[in-house]
Amino acid sequence: MTRVVLTKPDIDRALTRIAHEIVESQRGRFGLIFLGIPTRGVHLARRLARLVADIEPQDVQVGTLDVTMYRDDLATQSTRATVATEIPASGVDGSTVILVDDVLFSGRTARAALDAITALGRPDVVRFAVLVDRGHRELPIRADFVGKNLPTSTSERVNVSIAEVDDLDEVSIA
Amino acid sequence: MKHLISARGLEAAPTVAILDTTMDMVDVRTREVKKLPTLRGKTVANVFFEDSTRTRLSFEAAALALSADVTTFTTQGSSVSKGESLKDTLQTLEAMGADFIVLRHPHSGVASTVVNSGWVDAHIINAGDGTHEHPTQALLDAFTMRSRLRGENARGSDLAGISVVIVGDIFHSRVARSNALLLRTLGATVTLAAPQTLLPREIDSWGAAVVSTLDEAIDLQPDVVMTLRVQKERMTSGFFPSESEFAQLWGMNDSRLRRLPPTSIVMHPGPMNRGLEISGSVADSPQSTVTEQVANGVAVRMAVLYTLMGDSR
Numbered sequence: 001m002t003r004v005v006l007t008k009p010d011i012d013r014a015l016t017r018i019a020h021e022i023v024e025s026q027r028g029r030f031g032l033i034f035l036g037i038p039t040r041g042v043h044l045a046r047r048l049a050r051l052v053a054d055i056e057p058q059d060v061q062v063g064t065l066d067v068t069m070y071r072d073d074l075a076t077q078s079t080r081a082t083v084a085t086e087i088p089a090s091g092v093d094g095s096t097v098i099l100v101d102d103v104l105f106s107g108r109t110a111r112a113a114l115d116a117i118t119a120l121g122r123p124d125v126v127r128f129a130v131l132v133d134r135g136h137r138e139l140p141i142r143a144d145f146v147g148k149n150l151p152t153s154t155s156e157r158v159n160v161s162i163a164e165v166d167d168l169d170e171v172s173i174a
Numbered sequence: 175m176k177h178l179i180s181a182r183g184l185e186a187a188p189t190v191a192i193l194d195t196t197m198d199m200v201d202v203r204t205r206e207v208k209k210l211p212t213l214r215g216k217t218v219a220n221v222f223f224e225d226s227t228r229t230r231l232s233f234e235a236a237a238l239a240l241s242a243d244v245t246t247f248t249t250q251g252s253s254v255s256k257g258e259s260l261k262d263t264l265q266t267l268e269a270m271g272a273d274f275i276v277l278r279h280p281h282s283g284v285a286s287t288v289v290n291s292g293w294v295d296a297h298i299i300n301a302g303d304g305t306h307e308h309p310t311q312a313l314l315d316a317f318t319m320r321s322r323l324r325g326e327n328a329r330g331s332d333l334a335g336i337s338v339v340i341v342g343d344i345f346h347s348r349v350a351r352s353n354a355l356l357l358r359t360l361g362a363t364v365t366l367a368a369p370q371t372l373l374p375r376e377i378d379s380w381g382a383a384v385v386s387t388l389d390e391a392i393d394l395q396p397d398v399v400m401t402l403r404v405q406k407e408r409m410t411s412g413f414f415p416s417e418s419e420f421a422q423l424w425g426m427n428d429s430r431l432r433r434l435p436p437t438s439i440v441m442h443p444g445p446m447n448r449g450l451e452i453s454g455s456v457a458d459s460p461q462s463t464v465t466e467q468v469a470n471g472v473a474v475r476m477a478v479l480y481t482l483m484g485d486s487r
Contacts, residue, residue: 066198069198069202069210069211069212069480070210070211070212074212074483074484075216075483075484077484078484078485079480079481079482079483079484079485080484081191081194081195082194082195082198082480083198084197084198084201084329085198085201091206115211118207119202119205119206119207119209119210120205120206120207121206
């Protein structure tokens with residue numbers, strides 16, 4: 001049975017709130033880079049970047065961070081396709097990087113992402129924004145900005161649909 | 175895919191996926207940290223029963239860039255001179271922890287023999303077996319063509335509509351065979367140009383047109399001219415009258431380069447016999463991709479190691 005937990009207006013409101021929280025946490029410091037984790041994190045990163053720039057006019061950059069090669073389950077899983085990593089030409093050194101993903105679950109993707117960022121350079125600060133935190137962490141990792149905390153059981157599936165990829169905005173549990 | 179033995183078995187979709195992964199590996203080579211942790215704790219054994227500079231160094235660089243440990247075995251100074259068999263040599267290397275065996279051997283078909291024999295569990299990558307195949311060379315050549323000729327639109331694309339001329343010592347060339355097979359899989363048109371004596375007997379099964387002079391091939395205005403090394407070490411009888419005649423009829427020189435479209439590229443797998451199959455000035459011209467091929471070789475081999483590691487069956 002599928003249960004819708006976030007509709008489009010819910011998602012819009014959550015992203016708007018996160019954008020405000022990011023602006024607040026920046027306290028006037030600029031040099032934000034949003035790095036989305038493919039696939040849906042990239043689109044969420046673009047939306048957040050737009051929202052932040054609307055709240056406080058500033059030069060916000062967006063990129064894509066592929067973490068595939070940094071995963072800790074490569075030897076046990078079948079080969080995953082890689083995606084191009086795209087970072088601003090100026091690099092990440094000295095910036096504030098906001099990592100963006102759709103769902104935070106075990107924390108293993110976030111760990112891989114932190115390693116991937118280290119290979120790109122040395123940002124001043126790295127923060128982590130997710131649309132949904134569904135719990136069941138396997139590593140000591142938490143998100144700084146959360147759209148919605150969703151208590152789930154491990155057997156449930158959380159499906160995030162994003163209009164840019166799936167033609168609608170929706171989060172459901174199955 | 176657990177092993178990479180031959181270009182013959184490769185299908186288009188997984189090949190394009192390897193080329194796409196290669197793009198991401200090229201990107202890694204431009205980063206501040208030029209290494210990935212992907213193969214940490216794995217060992218790649220380079221097992222070379224035949225001389226090689228670039229292939230061995232290239233596999234070594236690729237394995238190191240993926241954080242693997244590398245052991246290199248060459249026949250010189252090994253127990254092979256005491257009569258140790260291939261089976262025992264490979265099993266010894268596996269007992270020392272090799273997860274990947276990169277194998278070069280002077281005899282055709284050795285790589286597939288090793289896979290079919292079940293001697294070892296390791297992933298086997300054919301790095302050239304006699305005059306049979308050299309699949310990673312074909313992949314790096316396909317990658318080089320795709321990035322040069324497709325530019326920004328390279329990702330996800332095959333080689334449909336691209337015309338390639340392969341010229342020279344096709345008879346002894348595993349590079350030519352692997353390329354002809356892979357290029358056809360990727361949708362390119364392949365034309366072979368060689369003296370009759372340097373064409374293999376089973377040429378019909380390659381699915382390529384054959385022309386009898388390089389000038390005829392140049393008239394086709396190909397996107398790519400791939401020159402091959404004249405393999406003197408494998409020539410036990412007279413395959414052509416003289417080197418100067420070969421250079422004149424089959425060598426890629428300035429006047430032939432001028433007759434090609436300015437967007438066409440000239441390739442050579444190396445090592446080159448300058449002045450024989452390719453003139454020095456063509457090799458050093460902007461249309462030559464010789465050094466690019468070497469650079470791409472490392473990235474392609476990274477992509478191959480990565481692609482194979484996920485499949486243990």
